[in-house]
Amino acid sequence: MQVKSLQPGPAQLRTLEDEPQPVVAEFVGTLLLVFFGVGAAVLAAEYVGTLGIALTFGFVLLALAYAIGPISGSHVNPAVTLGMLMAGRIHLEMAVKYWIAQIVGGIVGAALLFLVAKQVPGLKTSETFGSNGFGDRSAVGINTGGAFVAELILTFLLVYVVLAVTHRVAVVGFDGLPIGIALATVHLVGIPLTGTSVNPARSIGPALFAGGAAITQLWMFIVAPLVGAALAAYVHKLTHPQPNVPAATEPEEEV
Incomplete structure (x- = not known):
C-alpha cells in the first residue's frame, strides 16, 4: 500500500490558484461570519448575552467549515491564512487573494449589518457597532499592553487548533467541530477584554x-492577531513536526 504525504502537491496548489471558487468562498464566508457574529453583538446582545454572542461566532464558523471548508479551507480570517501560509499549505499569491477577499467580505458584511441596524429605532451605531477596543472601550478597562497580549494568545489558540486538526488546505470530516469550539471559547474569554477580534477582517469592517x-x-x-498567528504556526511546527515539502516531490513509501 502506498502512503502519501497530506501536504498539498504543486498540482493541487496550482488548481487552487487557478479556480475562482476558493476566493469567492472566502469572500462569502467572511461576509456571513461578520454579519451574524457581529450582528449578535449589535442586535441581540441584550437577549443572548456574552454566551450567545460567543456561540454565534462558533456555530457560524462551524457551519462554514462544512459549507466552504472543502472549497477554500474556510479560513475567513487573515490570521488563519497567515498560519496556513507559514505552514506551507498555500502559496503567497493565493494567500494575498484570500486576504483581499476576506477584508472586502468583512466590509460588505458590516455594511449589510449597518443597513439592518439603521432600521431599528434607537439603536446606536456610532463609536461601538460591535467594534473591538481597549482602555475606555473595553468592558473591563484593559490597557494597551494587556489587550495586545490577550489578542495574541486568543488568536494563537484559534490558529494552532486550525493547523493541528487540518493537514491540508481543505477542512474535511470533523475538522470543523474543534475549530468552531475554539472560536466560541476565545470569545467567551475575550469579549469582556477587547470584544474579541482574533480576525483582522472581522475588526476592519465594523x-x-x-x-x-x-x-x-x-x-x-490587525497587528496582534497576525503576530499570534505567526507564533502559532511556529509552535505547530515544533509540536507537530512534518515536512513542508509538496507531496508530488516526495518519494512514495511502500508499506
Whole structure:
C-alpha cells in the first residue's frame, strides 16, 4: 500500500490558484461570519448575552467549515491564512487573494449589518457597532499592553487548533467541530477584554462604520492577531513536526 504525504502537491496548489471558487468562498464566508457574529453583538446582545454572542461566532464558523471548508479551507480570517501560509499549505499569491477577499467580505458584511441596524429605532451605531477596543472601550478597562497580549494568545489558540486538526488546505470530516469550539471559547474569554477580534477582517469592517476611536484603535486588532498567528504556526511546527515539502516531490513509501 502506498502512503502519501497530506501536504498539498504543486498540482493541487496550482488548481487552487487557478479556480475562482476558493476566493469567492472566502469572500462569502467572511461576509456571513461578520454579519451574524457581529450582528449578535449589535442586535441581540441584550437577549443572548456574552454566551450567545460567543456561540454565534462558533456555530457560524462551524457551519462554514462544512459549507466552504472543502472549497477554500474556510479560513475567513487573515490570521488563519497567515498560519496556513507559514505552514506551507498555500502559496503567497493565493494567500494575498484570500486576504483581499476576506477584508472586502468583512466590509460588505458590516455594511449589510449597518443597513439592518439603521432600521431599528434607537439603536446606536456610532463609536461601538460591535467594534473591538481597549482602555475606555473595553468592558473591563484593559490597557494597551494587556489587550495586545490577550489578542495574541486568543488568536494563537484559534490558529494552532486550525493547523493541528487540518493537514491540508481543505477542512474535511470533523475538522470543523474543534475549530468552531475554539472560536466560541476565545470569545467567551475575550469579549469582556477587547470584544474579541482574533480576525483582522472581522475588526476592519465594523470599525469603518463605528468611526471615532474604533478606527484609531484598529491597528491593535490587525497587528496582534497576525503576530499570534505567526507564533502559532511556529509552535505547530515544533509540536507537530512534518515536512513542508509538496507531496508530488516526495518519494512514495511502500508499506
